[in-house]
Amino acid sequence: MxxxxxxxxxxxxxxxxxxxxxxxxxxxxxxxxxxxxxxxxxxFFQGQPSLGNQYLEDALLRGYLKRHLPPQVFAEANQDLQRFGARVSGEILNLGQECEAIPPRLQQFDAWGKRVDLILTCPAWKKLKRISAEEGLIAIGYERKYSNWSRVYQAAKLFMFSPSSGMFICPLAMTDGATKVLQVTKSSGPPGEAFNHLTSRDPKLFWTSGQWMTERKGGSDVAHGTETVACKQDDGTYKLFGFKWFTSATDADMTLALARIMDAQGSVTKGTKGLSLFFLKLRDEQGQLNGIEVQRLKEKLGTRQLPTAELLLDGAQAHLVSQEGRGVATIANMLNITRIYNSIGAVSCMRRIVVTAREYATQRFVFGKFIKDHPLHTQTLARMEVQVRGGFLLVMELVRLLGLEETNMASTQDSHLLRLLASVAKLYTGKQVVATVSEGLECFGGQGYMEDTNLPGILRDSQVLTIWEGTTNVLALDTLQVLAKSQGQVMQAFSASVQEKLASASDRSELASSIQCLQEALGRLALQLEKLLGQGRTSMEMAARDLAYTLARIYIGALLVEHAAWAEASPSDIYASQRWCEQDLCPLDAAQQAGCYEADALCRDMDLVYEGSPTYKTKESAQASQKTVV
Structure with a gap:
């Protein structure tokens, strides 16, 4: 029965x-x-989502390139990117997963007790370095075969490469940043020779670079945190002595490092003016470390594929590449590049989780139908897709501006926007990716939490993108500084650019509502900025994050509208611009009206955060204490 x-x-x-x-x-x-x-x-088996050609399956990427690139450039890039898209979802993805499974390890001593400090990486990590050279992932940006469009073409390849590559985009970011510095400083001798290695397409000649700025005091405050000293030698080189607390991609061939030059009396100049930038190779011709001891590898939440170490510099031979005392100004060129890479990495992770989730939705069958046919689930995916599209257009606009600047084709407005958007894009996409990937894991239910699906690793790796190259608050303050230093010119450039993009779509009735929302948000932004200027420095600093978010949302909205007005835009392009403008485009205005930047707001914030803490007394408890004493 x-x-x-x-x-x-x-x-x-x-x-x-x-x-x-x-x-x-x-x-x-x-x-x-x-x-x-x-x-x-x-x-019963749950369907495993497959990863197809990462170029052919990305309509926005292909549409963007077709819209912007000259026809002949697009024809060549289109062919190469189709081939590369297949390589990314096959060979490169497999290598990236191998790097995750076999993280680097440190061998400090050999079998006979000799200190060797070898950072051992898996074969897949080395193959990714070879592929990076073959594909010209650095070279494309410096060969300039396509003039100002070379950077856009390069960014398209990096965008596809990044989420499959086991975080190899990190050493590539520092390599590109170092290449930029050596190009700008017109370095000769060993640093000048390094430029040819960094831009080589020959795997046997290709070098990667590190970036050693952070020391034991940590953080972005290199002016007060850098303790490493440089002692000049008779041959014009320097020896570096210090402790570098975070050194990513420590298996690189060379690095750039900050240090303070010590004079004959053993004194150094403190602060920013005392910092100079140096080039050094990690190993000599015999393979021995260059006055470097690897203290340990860092144990991290994510980016486990990537060797990150604490290093003691004990007489490392180095070459000065900046003018003495101009180290921080020189690395500004590097920071623009590495922040762009950070943004590319963020948006590419967002794209990967959405692509994987939408594929899974066509296979997973629950409650009587595939989850793609459940309206709420599709709505969730659509909201994620809008975030991806907005972040992508912001990053590509930044890359386009970089290409114009590097080929001396940038207008004054372009230059102002590049400086502003480098910080804004990095901080905003860093926040976007964590939220989007976290939402994406939910789309897989319990499978999104299982390590052997390789999905949790995307979230772990994404989390670092809010921290690398400056945290959200550091970059928000940097944004404030950019606006202040230009005495209004950067803000004028921002507003003019937004208006130009909206004007290009003024004849499209389906975009009228989005245009109106963006113009109103731009007006509210101007009004609140004027109010903040009268409230003083503390209020401006408290508003910095909301201001940066407002700049990002308004500019992304303008980019989405501009793309939707393109003659070959799809209905989805139009819909994405409409969906973007449904959110609060000016959080600065909302927070100002709520009194978040008023004179006593900081005290209220302190009381809220530290209530109950034994190390802090609220205003009320402090007053009570005074009465008791009396």
Missing amino acids: MLRRNQPLLAQLLQRAPAWGPRRKSHLAEEDVVPFARAVIGT
């Missing part, structure tokens, strides 16, 4: 099984099969 009762349900399950996964063969007849018996454990 039990078997017969359950048979209709069992038959139904067996009929549906092919749509979900392979049916496990059984020696039992169907009518004899018992539910949950060992013979039918394999009847």
Whole structure:
């Protein structure tokens, strides 16, 4: 009786099984099969999402390139990117997953007790370095075969490469940043020779670079945190002595490092003016470390594929590449590049989780239908997609401006925007990616939490993108500084650019509502900025993050509208611009009206945060203490 009762349900399950996964063969007849018996454990499998060609499946990427690149450039890039898109989802993805499975390790001593300090990386990590050279992932930006469009073409390849590459985009970011510095400083000698290695397409000649700025005091305050000293030698080189607290991609061939030059009396200049920038190779011709001891590898939440170490510099031979005392000004060129890479990495992770989630939605069958057919789930994916599209257009606009500047084609407005958007894009996309990837993991249910799906690693790796190259608050304050230093010119450039983009779509009735929302937000931004200027420095600093978010949302909205007005735009391009403008485009205005930047807001914030803390007294408790003493 039990078997017969359950048979209709069992038959139904067996009929549906092919749509979900392979049916496990059984020696039992169907009518004899018992539910949950060992013979039918394999009847149901969750569908594994597949990763297709990462160029052909990205309509926005292809549309953007077709819209911007000159026809001949697009024809060549289109062919190469189709080929590369297949390589990314096959060979490169497999190598990236191998790097995750076999993280680097430190061998400090050999079998006979000699200190060797070898950072051992897996073969896949080395293959990714070879592929980076072959694909010209650095070279494209400096060969300038396509003039100012070379950077856009390069960014497209990095965008596809990044989420498959096991975080190899990190050493590439520092390599590109170092290349930029050596190009701008017109370095000669060993630093000048390094430029050719950094831009080589020959895997045997290609070098990667590190970036050693952070010391034991940590953080972005290199002016007060840098303790490393440089002692000049008779041959014009320097020896560096110090401790570098965070050194990413420590298996690189060379690095750039900040240090303070010590004079004959053993004194150094403190502050920013005392910092100079140096080039050094990690190993000599015999493979021995260049006065460097690897203290340990860092144990990190994510980016485990990437060797990050604490290093002691004990007489490392180095070459001065900046003017003495101009180290911080020189690395500004590097920071623009590395922040752009950070933004590319963020948006590419967003794209990867959305692509994977939408594929999974066509396979996972629950509550009587595929999850793509559940309206709420599709709405969630659509909201994520809008974030991806907005972040992508912001990053590509930044890259386009970089290409104009590097080929001396940038207007004054372009230059102002590049300086502003480098910080804004990095901080905003860093926040976007964490939220979007976290939402994306939910789209897989419990499978999104399982390590062997490789999905949790995307979230872990994404988290660092809010921290690398300046945290959100540091970059928000940097944004404030950029606006203040220009005495209004940067803000004028921002507003003019937004208005130009909106004007290009003024004849499109379906975009009228979005244009109106953006113009109103721009007006509110101007009004609140004027108020803040009258409230003083503390209020401006408290408003810095909201201001940066407002700049990002308004500019992204303008970019989405501009793209939607393109003659070949799809209905989805138009819809994305409309959906973007549904959110609060000017959080600065909302926070100002709520009194978040008023004179006593800081005290209220302190009381809220530290209430109950034994190390802090609220205003009320302090007053009570005074009365007791009296």
